[in-house]
Amino acid sequence: AQSVAQPEDQVNVAEGNPLTVKCTYSVSGNPYLFWYVQYPNRGLQFLLKYITGDNLVKGSYGFEAEFNKSQTSFHLKKPSALVSDSALYFCAVRGISGTYKYIFGTGTRLKVLA
Amino acid sequence: GAGVSQSPSNKVTEKGKDVELRCDPISGHTALYWYRQRLGQGLEFLIYFQGNSAPDKSGLPSDRFSAERxxxxxxTLTIQRTQQEDSAVYLCASSGLGxxxxxxxxxxxxxxxVV
Known part of the structure; x- marks a missing residue:
């Protein structure tokens, strides 16, 4: 069965500092991995994805994520955090065969302090 | 349209009433998904459509919930005889499969x- 874990309910970081939001996954075979962001009272916005190829993928708003197959992780990173990055972040996995549903983690609230 | 459109944006209903929620996906997207998000919680998968058929409806909580495309x-996602526990944000998504x-x-x- 597919699953995603986001071990931190909340991450606090000072503005200008690098940020990391952690995600680990469990899936049979090769996964498709995604990060989404949710601002208050809004739907989810797609940030980036890993399908294949380079382990470091770049996405919207300066975010990037590193795929690590041996550690089954897909951590979200940004070199310099902005106050406006404060939001709820979800990691998701989708299988490449069989069921195509997306399984989401429980979310990590990122708070960037000015 | 340019994006996924859902209606209504807000719905208040009395316990026991039926409700219908609508989703217009991005044109050309063959896959369509419904999720439920309770206050302060993550996304709970409900059902997935490929074309007009639903190969995975394992997340529908009870037989009061149904969906068609x-x-x-x-x-449309239909909830019959609504209960207070059904109160949540219902999210629709669409994607291609390529x-x-x-x-x-x-x-x-x-x-x-649900009140």
Whole structure:
């Protein structure tokens, strides 16, 4: 069965500092991995994805994520955090065969302090 | 349209009434998904459509919940005899299935309040 874990309910970081939001996954075979962001009272916005190829993928708003197959992780990173990055972040996995549903983690609230 | 559209954006209903939630996916997207998000919580998968058929409806909580999709386009999620526990934001998403267009795009959601 597919699953995603986001071990931190909340991450606090000072503005200008690098940020990391952690995600680990469990899936049979090769996964498709995604990060989404949710601002208050809004739907989810797609940030980036890993399908294949380079382990470091770049996405919207300066975010990037590193795929690590041996550690089954897909951590979200940004070199310099902005106050406006404060939001709820979800990691998701989708299988490449069989069921195509997306399984989401429980979310990590990122708070960037000015 | 340019994005996934959901209606209504807000719905308040009395316990025991039936409600219908509508989703218009991005044109050409063959896959359509419904999720539920309770206040302060993550996304709970409900059902997935491929075209007009639903190969995975394992997340529907009870037989009070049903969904259909027609014309490989619009989908409706119906909740019969609503209960207070059904109060949540219902999110719809659509995606292609090709190798290059795997990400799902979400609508703004329908906030359902059962009183």
């Amino acid at each position: 027609t014309g490989e386009s619009v989908s 190798h290059l267009n795997t990400e799902a795009f979400f609508g703004q959601g329908t906030r359902l309040t």
